Amino acid sequence: MTDLDCPEGYVTLGKQLPTILVAAIALIDVDGRVLIAQRPEGKSMAGLWEFPGGKIEEGELPEEALIREAKEELNIDITASCLSPFAFASHSYEKFHLLMPLYLCRKWDGLVQGMEGQATKWVKISELNTYPMPPADDPLVAMLRDFF
Template identity: 45%
Template sequence: MEKNPTMLFVVAAALTNEVGEILLQKRPEGRQMGGLWEFPGGKVEQGESPESALVRELKEELGVDVDPSNLIPLTFASAQNGDRNMVLLLFRCTQWIGEPVALDSPELKWRLPADMYALPMPPADVPWVEFLQKFG
């Protein structure tokens, strides 16, 4: 019998400032997909809700505090990663405490969705750019 692939849930934030720009972070070189630009976030650990995982990841990666009630579910994507099926959940966030800093990446950029097409991004993140441009 064929083994079922592992399901991996990943959360990401479209942190949006007052002019509609969204924060992207550059993946560190040496990591999988190093050098690509992505929405901040990470894996949902066992026992975590997607919202609590994203609150934790934003604190670890950017040093910002987010109230889970300020995370608005937007859309999802799926991707194959080796033998794992990834389900990626995107939330919008327009309110946080603190100034985002690159704690886990070499660089941060604020970009309008239309300007994100020029940046190299992980394949699973690309459909989100079009979604944010149309419905953001």
């Protein structure tokens, strides 16, 4: 298959894009709802909803990144033993390739608060597809819906 044969929006293997590693978390409450956060103004893809998380720092494990990000972004405490690997997204954007493991978490300490000006919302998993999300998150939404 050549570049000309690929459907629009797909990137052929061999195109050199930097890979960005991020980790995301699907916090699931006792009512079976999942937390999503809205990307604030001034950030790329502002206004879209996403699973909370962030970049994995040099030498950091994905679980460590999520523990740090949960405290910084949501003011909650989670432990690695409460994180369950679920799925991952691999998506090429125009300027980078995103690799993002998604973890499930049902137990944390504290009340969720958007600490960086982002709106947060608890949503039924069956209704996640009604919220506009970055393209990398779309397959994760489908996997969550099919799993629960």
